[in-house]
Amino acid sequence: MSTLANLEIALRRDRNLAALSDSHVHRATREDGLGIIKGRDAITAEWVNEDAADVDIVADLTEMIGYKVKDWHGHRWVWRDEGRILREVVIEDRGEEKTTPPAHSPLGELRSGEGQYAAGNKALLPPGFPEGARDLADWLHQAWNGRAFNLYDRDWLPALIRQIPDATFYFEHAIVGETQTAILWRVHGHHGNGQRIRLIGSSVFTGDADETVIDHAAMMAQVGRGILSYV
Numbered sequence: 099m100s101t102l103a104n105l106e107i108a109l110r111r112d113r114n115l116a117a118l119s120d121s122h123v124h125r126a127t128r129e130d131g132l133g134i135i136k137g138r139d140a141i142t143a144e145w146v147n148e149d150a151a152d153v154d155i156v157a158d159l160t161e162m163i164g165y166k167v168k169d170w171h172g173h174r175w176v177w178r179d180e181g182r183i184l185r186e187v188v189i190e191d192r193g194e195e196k197t198t199p200p201a202h203s204p205l206g207e208l209r210s211g212e213g214q215y216a217a218g219n220k221a222l223l224p225p226g227f228p229e230g231a232r233d234l235a236d237w238l239h240q241a242w243n244g245r246a247f248n249l250y251d252r253d254w255l256p257a258l259i260r261q262i263p264d265a266t267f268y269f270e271h272a273i274v275g276e277t278q279t280a281i282l283w284r285v286h287g288h289h290g291n292g293q294r295i296r297l298i299g300s301s302v303f304t305g306d307a308d309e310t311v312i313d314h315a316a317m318m319a320q321v322g323r324g325i326l327s328y329v
Contacts, residue, residue, distance in 0.1 A: 103165075106174065122182060160273070173280075189313055254312065265287035268283060277304060289321050
C-alpha cells in the first residue's frame, strides 16, 4: 500500500492529523470543486471538520488513490516536492449540499468558436502527459467532446451534457499503473440558466470499466449561486 493510501487511513480512520506535518510542505495547497485552500495549517483545519470513519482504498496508483467512505467515493491526486506533498486535488461525491459565494454575471461566450467545429480525433494534452495514456485520452475526447456517446456508454455523460450543453472536457494529468490508468480532467461550460460552470473530474480505468467521480454538489452549488449586483 502506498504512503498516500496509508496517509488517507491515518487521517480519516485514525484521526492522526499530526501526520500532515510530515506528509505536506508548509505551503501546500488543496483544490476541490469550489476552490483552493492554501497552506498546511488551513488543510489541517479542514480535516478537523471530518468525523472518524472507516475507509476502503479501491485504487492505488501511488500518487493517486481512489477510496470509499460509507456510501460515497473520492479520488485524491498529489504532486510532491522532495517527497512531501506540495499540491493535492480532491474530488469527492458525498451527496451533501454545498454553497459557494456569489459571482459576477457571465460575460458571454469566452471560448469563441469552440463547440462549433468537429472535435477531431486527437485530444489536446499538456506537456508531460504520459504516452501510455494518450490513446485513452483520445478515445475519451472523441466520446466526450465529440459527443460520440456510443463509444462511452455511461449514464452520467448525457446527463451532464443536458445540464451543461457546451461542456468542454480538458485532460490535465494521468498516471499509468500495471493494471489501471487514472485520468484527471476538468469541465468548463455554461448551465442552461447561464451560470458559468467549472468542474473537476477523475476516472480510474481497469480494462474497459471505470470508476468516475464528479463532485455533483459542487456543480449544483455553482448552478444556484447568486450574482453580484452593484446597483
